[in-house]
Amino acid sequence: DSGVTQTPKHLITATGQRVTLRCSPRSGDLSVYWYQQSLDQGLQFLIQYYNGEERAKGNILERFSAQQFPDLHSELNLSSLELGDSALYFCASGQGNTEAFFGQGTRLTVV
């Protein structure tokens, strides 16, 4: 157990809908990362927050947004969902300058 908690574990929704994925980082970690993993693309970095502020952005679509709250938990919002958004979404946390520890992921299926 990495200490990173993600909810929900599974999510099935229809195209055009909006969902929110939640992440609680390990105790003491200030940095939260979001990654998307699909079969053909592998693990792709989406966005990083550090102590409530956006630190770095990767290949995150404009339909996706994230935030980190004062208690350091983070949410990833995905809107106007398309079939191609079906993937595993991982949250990771760390101290911000070393290794990151991953949660068990949320499997999103868009139908």
Next chain:
Amino acid sequence: EDQVTQSPEALRLQEGESSSLNCSYTVSGLRGLFWYRQDPGKGPEFLFTLYSAGEEKEKERLKATLTKKESFLHITAPKPEDSATYLCAVQDPLNQAGTALIFGKGTTLSVSS
């Protein structure tokens, strides 16, 4: 252009048959190279971080080494429970303010008894 390339894509070993997985990278100014293990449907599990050429780290049957252009994950006398996908990653040099990782596509290892 891939910045992190792992080979082979898949590797089948008999229990006890030692081998190595390769990770080559093209980023300049390496700020860290990371190895993770991932079981199907699970999150990646951190194994090692290497920072400079010549560095080595060990954990049970695994040993990671680093040169200026590549890293190797050596598996000595593997057991079936070592079966997993092994991912290599480097910190993204274009995201200097952040510490995001660029992952390779992984090597899927199968160890049979």
